[in-house]
Amino acid sequence: MKILVIGSGGREHALVWKIRQSPRTDKVYCAPGNAGIGEMVELVSTRPEEVEKLSDFAEKEKIDLTVVGPELPLTLGIVDLFEKRGLKIFGPNRGAARLEGSKAFAKEIMEENRIPTAAFATFSDPDSAKRYVARKKSCVVKADGLAGGKGVTVCSGREEAEAAIDDIMVRKAFGCAGDKVVVEELLIGEEASFMALTDGEHIIPLASSQDHKRVFDGDRGPNTGGMGAYSPAPVVDPAVHRDILEQILKPLLAGLKRKGVRYQGVLYVGLMITDDGPKVLEFNARFGDPECQPVLMRLKSDLVPLLEAAIEGRLDQVETEWEDGASVCVVLCAGGYPGPYQKEKEIRGLEDLKDWGRGFVFHAGTAKRDDQWVTSGGRVLGVTALGGNTEKAVREVYRAVDRIQWEGMHYRKDIARRALKDKVAGG
Secondary structure: EEEEEOOOOOOHHHHHHHHHHOOOOEEEEEEEHHHHHHOOOOOOOOOOOOHHHHHHHHHHHHEEEEEOOOOHHHHHOOHHHHHHHHOOEOOOHHHHHHHHOOOHHHHHHHHOOOOOEOEEEEEEHHHHHHHHHHHOEEEEEEOOOOOOOOOOEEEOOHHHHHHHHHHHHHHHOOHHHHHOOEEEOOOOOOOEEEEEEEOOOOOOEEEEEEOOOOOEEOEEEEEEOOOOEEEEEOOHHHOOOOOOOOHHHHHHHHHHHHHHOOEEEEEEEEEEEEEEEEEEEEEEEEOOOOOOOHHHHEEOOOOHHHHHHHHHHOHHHHOEEEEEEEEEEEEEEOOOOOOOOOOOOOOOOOHHOOOOOOOEEEEEOEEEEEEEEEEOOOEOOOOEEEEOOHHHHHHHHHHOOOOOOOOOOOOOOOOOOOOOOOOOOOO
């Protein structure tokens, strides 16, 4: 099979890494990829949002399967376009991708189908939103549209909430994604990530995981695209797992179907595990990043047949097998991230990990200059390790992290701390 992976981050590097292991794979392309991915497969200089060019390429090269990594091409309708041309593609169509493209739409679907989530209100003008938050001691303010994982502000009072509304709706920090805001109650509990493959009828849950959104140890500082993740997440015990399937995923798919929307692809549910059970924070229409890295590290099954089964509506005929133990991903970031960040900083130590037997370094924001690795993005590398348990995986991953250096590099030293009963990882 000839397979095309769309995207350029650590998630796409992990997808390429896993897909290349399939005996069904003959050749893999990645558009546009990154320098690390380019060490593995042929890169295509087409951006994810250039959906017409991507479909032209897939048709010309007779691509057997396309796998979409990021959310933007999904919301632009790349799946609809490929299917119209008779091309096989993994991901939800434009109507289904609205679950991520519009938080207001997602909340309406949840309300209609009695899916547990935070109480909310949606606003199209800043003054109305400010009058609403004036009555709240705490809340969460979210840009309605796609904001690269950064359009969410947890507010402890009226001033913070008003500042967030101004940032999103007046100063347009996230462009047209801030034409609307969703204001939610602040849920208390422990966060978890739950990803599942679905063909619209059948569901195959993937291993649970937990992301770390805040930039600093102890969940302090602004939100980021994700500073690290681990799998499995102990908070998703068998009872919680059952509740997610029965109270969230099944009602969601049924509710979408009633609207004439069939969801095929991977469905990501961001959750808060509260005293009242799991409640939905957000839906994503694609693999999480960095959750994809530790989850795929644990997947023993061939990924390609699973993706094909989701497309062809026969997920009930396949199964998944998982590595025992745990996996942990630590994201190494450029100086200044998640704000304006430094580029072109020389990365040292990657050669020391070239033959690392218990993990892999996934590239997200790297480039090569005269055979030297340099930084080119905010999230630069996702160092990911396997271990017999979470504690062993944590030790393994931070030993690897210690081998890598560049000027301004920073990362969290407490990834997976909740699974270790708040013992500080690393160092």
